[in-house]
Amino acid sequence: xxxxxxxxxxxxxxxxxxxxxxxxxxxxxxxxxxxxxxxxxxxxxxxxxxxxxxxxxxxxxxxxxxxxxxxxxxxxxxxxxxxxxxxxxxxxxxxxxxxxxxxxxxxxxxxxxxxxxxxxxxxxxxxxxxxxxxxxxxxxxxxxxxxxxxxxxxxxxxxxxxxxxxxxxx
Numbered sequence: 001x002x003x004x005x006x007x008x009x010x011x012x013x014x015x016x017x018x019x020x021x022x023x024x025x026x027x028x029x030x031x032x033x034x035x036x037x038x039x040x041x042x043x044x045x046x047x048x049x050x051x052x053x054x055x056x057x058x059x060x061x062x063x064x065x066x067x068x069x070x071x072x073x074x075x076x077x078x079x080x081x082x083x084x085x086x087x088x089x090x091x092x093x094x095x096x097x098x099x100x101x102x103x104x105x106x107x108x109x110x111x112x113x114x115x116x117x118x119x120x121x122x123x124x125x126x127x128x129x130x131x132x133x134x135x136x137x138x139x140x141x142x143x144x145x146x147x148x149x150x151x152x153x154x155x156x157x158x159x160x161x162x163x164x165x166x167x168x169x170x
Contacts, residue, residue, distance in 0.1 A: 010090070011098035011116060016062045016072035017081065017129065020089035022050040029057070040064045046076075050088065055079050068139035070095070074129055081126035093124040095137065 023029045025048045033042045043061040056078030063071045072093070084091045097120050102112040124135060 011096055011121075013092070013096050014062055014064065014070065015092050015094060016060050016074070017044075017058065018090060018092040019084050020050045021047045021058070022053070023047050025050075025053055026057070038066045049084065052085070070137040072124075072135045074131065074133045077129055077131050081129045091126070093126050093129060094122045096121040
């Protein structure tokens with residue numbers, strides 16, 4: 001989005017493993033990305049926790065597929081994630097989305113008050129994040145997949161979908 005706000009970044013994330021990593025600790029530590037047109041992959045390779053480098057290095061990745069599928073892959077997780085301190089930085093794994101609305105402030109009419117609405121979050125059980133493990137998120141079907149009125153009204157989706165003739169969309 002066009003708005004960067006500290007609280008928005010705390011509620012809007014795709015995080016295979018969010019923690020206080022220090023990618024500059026070792027020359028062997030890298031954060032790399034690749035986009036082949038059908039998948040965008042980010043890999044944290046041999047990264048260490050800030051101030052806890054003796055715990056060992058972590059290697060994991062997130063793959064966002066054009067189909068909506070998301071895969072988190074964990075190659076090297078040297079300690080249980082529950083043992084990672086959240087004192088300096090939150091420790092999270094999962095997906096979250098939010099949006100921000102600018103409303104007029106009642107106290108100062110020319111200013112705007114930012115309100116952040118987190119509308120969906122999926123948190124992983126971090127005790128399940130181990131060496132050589134993976135998590136796959138598969139999107140549920142939605143009305144967005146329909147390209148015509150006929151497809152929409154004949155859909156067997158379990159929620160109430162209706163066609164908009166003005167927009168030519170569901």
